[in-house]
Amino acid sequence: EADIYQTPRYLVIGTGKKITLECSQTMGHDKMYWYQQDPGMELHLIHYSYGVNSTEKGDLSSESTVSRIRTEHFPLTLESARPSHTSQYLCASSGRGGTGELFFGEGSRLTVL
C-alpha cells in the first residue's frame, strides 16, 4: 500500500547520543521534506529534497543532517543530541505536478534528556 512511514514513533535518549530518524515512502514521490513542530507552534521546514543526491536546508536552522541516496528513503540524523532538539519531527513527500499537497508521516517524537 502506498504510504509514508516514520520510525521510531517515540524516542527518549540521553544527551550526546547519535540518533537517526527514518522516513520512507512508497508513493513514488520525488520530493521529500522534514518539518519540526513544537507543541502549539507552526511547522518549520528544516530540510527538503527534490530527488536523489539533492538536499537543501529549510527555513529553520537545524543541526541535523539528511541524505537522499534512494528515492524512497530520507533519513534525518543528529550526531550529538541535546535537550534543545526535543521536538516532533514530521516527514512529508509530494509528487510531480506541484499541486502543493504534502503527504505526511505519523511523526517521530524525540525527547532528549
Add this chain to the structure above:
Amino acid sequence: AQRVTQPEKLLSVFKGAPVELKCNYSYSGSPELFWYVQYSRQRLQLLLRHISRESIKGFTADLNKGETSFHLKKPFAQEEDSAMYYCALSGGSSGSARQLTFGSGTQLTVLP
C-alpha cells in the same frame, strides 16, 4: 518573506453552530493557500486548497486578496470536525511545497 497568521489557538463552538477559523497571510506575490487538518491520533492531511474552489466535508475557504485572508468556514459544525487546523501558504511556482509556510494552527472543539 511569507508569513501565515492564525490568531486563535483554541476555538470552541456548539454542534450545529457556524464556525470560522481565521487565517491571514503576508506575501508580496500571488499566493496559493491551503488548509491542512489533523484529527486526533491521525496524521496531518490536506483539507482543501483555494485553487480548487471546492467544498470538503462542508468546509469552504475563499481567498480575499484585499484583506490577505483565507478564512475557513462551515455553516453547521459537527462533533467530528474537532481537530487541529493549519493554514498554509505556498509562494513558490506551481505550488512548490519548498515554499510552503504553515501557521501555528487552531484547535477546534465542537461541543455536543
